[in-house]
Amino acid sequence: MLNVSVRQFACPTRGLSVSMARLGSAVRGRQVRGFEEIPHTGSNGYINLFWFWKEDRFQSLHTYMERTFNSLGPIYRQRLGSQETVNIMLPADIMELFLSEGLNPRRMTVQPWAAHREIRKHSKGVFLKNGSEWRADRLVLNKEVMLGSAVRRFFPLLDDVAQDFCRILRRRVETDGSGEGRRSLTLDPSPDLFRFALEASCHVLYGERIGLFSPNPSRESQLFISAVERMLVTTTPLLYLPSNLLISLHAPLWIQHATAWDTIFSHAEDRIQKGYQKLRSKAGLNGQSPDTQSPDTQEAFSGVLGQLIEKGQLSVELIRANITELMAGAVDTTAVPMQFALFELARNPSIQETVRRQVQSSWAAAGGDSLKALQGAPLLKATVKEILRMYPVGITVQRYPIRDIVIQNYHIPAGTLVQACLYPMGRSKDVFREPEIFKPTRWEKSERHAAGGTGPGSGFLSLAFGFGARQCLGRRIADNEMQLLLFHILLNFRLSVSSPDNIKTKYTIILQPETPPSITFTLL
Numbered sequence: 001m002l003n004v005s006v007r008q009f010a011c012p013t014r015g016l017s018v019s020m021a022r023l024g025s026a027v028r029g030r031q032v033r034g035f036e037e038i039p040h041t042g043s044n045g046y047i048n049l050f051w052f053w054k055e056d057r058f059q060s061l062h063t064y065m066e067r068t069f070n071s072l073g074p075i076y077r078q079r080l081g082s083q084e085t086v087n088i089m090l091p092a093d094i095m096e097l098f099l100s101e102g103l104n105p106r107r108m109t110v111q112p113w114a115a116h117r118e119i120r121k122h123s124k125g126v127f128l129k130n131g132s133e134w135r136a137d138r139l140v141l142n143k144e145v146m147l148g149s150a151v152r153r154f155f156p157l158l159d160d161v162a163q164d165f166c167r168i169l170r171r172r173v174e175t176d177g178s179g180e181g182r183r184s185l186t187l188d189p190s191p192d193l194f195r196f197a198l199e200a201s202c203h204v205l206y207g208e209r210i211g212l213f214s215p216n217p218s219r220e221s222q223l224f225i226s227a228v229e230r231m232l233v234t235t236t237p238l239l240y241l242p243s244n245l246l247i248s249l250h251a252p253l254w255i256q257h258a259t260a261w262d263t264i265f266s267h268a269e270d271r272i273q274k275g276y277q278k279l280r281s282k283a284g285l286n287g288q289s290p291d292t293q294s295p296d297t298q299e300a301f302s303g304v305l306g307q308l309i310e311k312g313q314l315s316v317e318l319i320r321a322n323i324t325e326l327m328a329g330a331v332d333t334t335a336v337p338m339q340f341a342l343f344e345l346a347r348n349p350s351i352q353e354t355v356r357r358q359v360q361s362s363w364a365a366a367g368g369d370s371l372k373a374l375q376g377a378p379l380l381k382a383t384v385k386e387i388l389r390m391y392p393v394g395i396t397v398q399r400y401p402i403r404d405i406v407i408q409n410y411h412i413p414a415g416t417l418v419q420a421c422l423y424p425m426g427r428s429k430d431v432f433r434e435p436e437i438f439k440p441t442r443w444e445k446s447e448r449h450a451a452g453g454t455g456p457g458s459g460f461l462s463l464a465f466g467f468g469a470r471q472c473l474g475r476r477i478a479d480n481e482m483q484l485l486l487f488h489i490l491l492n493f494r495l496s497v498s499s500p501d502n503i504k505t506k507y508t509i510i511l512q513p514e515t516p517p518s519i520t521f522t523l524l
């Protein structure tokens with residue numbers, strides 16, 4: 001590395017110092033202007049925060065990041081409130097970051113969530129934990145949701161819900177549809193997708209259906225869905241404001257946030273109580289702790305919760321913390337990409353037809369075995385990957401490198417918060433050929449050049465679920481859930497939209513459509 005000049009930036013809020021070698025290196029013909037602080041940041045993060053809020057930038061953080069990379073080059077730093085971050089977006093740089101994450105990788109703590117746990121005296125689940133405590137819990141949970149044996153256990157439960165969803169939607173089209181023989185129905189599918197995601201995750205986590213597709217779904221479930229939405233919407237502004245001050249002032253924003261979490265916790269708590277009661281009554285224990293059962297008195301339990309209780313490797317408190325986090329993470333993260341997926345397939349009829357043909361022939365060959373059928377339809381997996389490239393649920397993945405690293409010739413000391421910015425990466429012409437085009441086949445081996453080529457960092461193009469030991473714990477659930485739903489939808493319906501215009505998106509800790517798109521479902 002050639003150091004042309006070195007500047008020191010001191011962060012007044014955290015005492016962090018970032019030394020920077022200014023070097024005019026070229027990235028694909030474009031001159032990197034330097035590792036600059038973006039305009040307006042100044043030295044006071046709170047002034048910057050005020051400007052951010054005034055310009056209503058919280059909801060458009062993703063497009064704002066994209067514009068900033070376009071004007072400053074592939075690395076910049078920014079301070080919002082007390083958060084100082086270095087932002088990067090090229091796969092080779094992201095690789096550098098992840099290679100320095102260490103054995104117990106750390107993400108940015110979602111402070112308002114952590115504050116809720118502390119105030120309510122709840123344990124933290126893996127999302128909020130760090131260090132060896134995180135690793136110990138994560139290894140236990142991996143066995144129940146990440147391993148192939150776990151996937152084989154929960155796959156039929158997801159399939160059951162996905163098939164049911166399509167049966168009910170078919171009936172609705174036949175009853176309420178228009179056109180000859182009532183074959184088409186136009187609707188905003190988002191409420192149904194949220195119910196689908198909750199029904200599917202309850203089936204996997206609790207081993208039971210909760211009847212959300214019935215004409216009168218329970219009020220408790222509707223409250224849960226609204227609570228997750230409220231919790232997410234209130235997180236982004238709270239993330240940058242001093243939580244302690246807001247808590248002591250009982251600010252309405254904080255109260256709304258904490259109440260939403262309370263609803264999420266109490267939903268999980270009810271199920272956990274039921275899980276323990278079920279285990280006790282089955283084992284005839286009369287109140288004896290399930291942890292003390294000998295293996296031969298234990299019965300097979302369906303659902304992740306049942307498995308955790310039965311195996312007894314986590315305390316009740318840790319089971320509560322982790323099941324609540326899994327539930328909170330399970331609904332919007334899959335329902336929202338499904339909205340984008342239906343929309344993109346609908347506005348790209350020839351791509352929809354190509355994927356459908358593969359799905360139909362795989363289904364015919366699999367003889368009713370959905371697992372086999374998915375394996376025979378790789379374009380479906382590619383469709384989900386492509387949707388998450390264009391619309392990553394989390395717009396960044398963060399790490400604190402455990403050693404000093406050099407990115408774009410800038411020296412970044414260990415412990416700096418670095419964000420791999422997935423939304424700008426997915427939309428960048430420097431990374432993807434024709435990034436604005438929805439093209440699942442770009443992920444096929446033969447077309448690797450369209451998905452960023454085969455050079456350094458080419459293994460870091462699809463990062464929507466994060467990376468390594470700390471990657472998304474619900475990844476296998478989410479991926480299979482989304483593929484299965486698309487699979488059955490494509491077997492049953494032709495999708496179309498009235499307008500092919502892009503949908504506007506907003507950021508509320510996850511990326512969502514500003515207005516959910518309406519889709520026309522036509523029976524095949």
Ligand code: HEM
Pocket residue numbers: 107126127128138201325326327329330331333334337388392393394396397398463464465466467468469470471472473474475477478
């Ligand atoms: C398309 C759907 C989803 C996407 C794109 C997604 C994305 C992510 C990302 C980017 C992370 C951070 C990973 C990292 O730092 O490397 C994460 C973590 C996590 N996700 Fe997901 N997620 C999805 C669905 C789910 C679902 C369905 C669940 C629960 C069933 C879930 C539970 C979690 C948990 C518990 C963590 C924390 C893991 C840890 O820190 O050890 N996610 N997710």
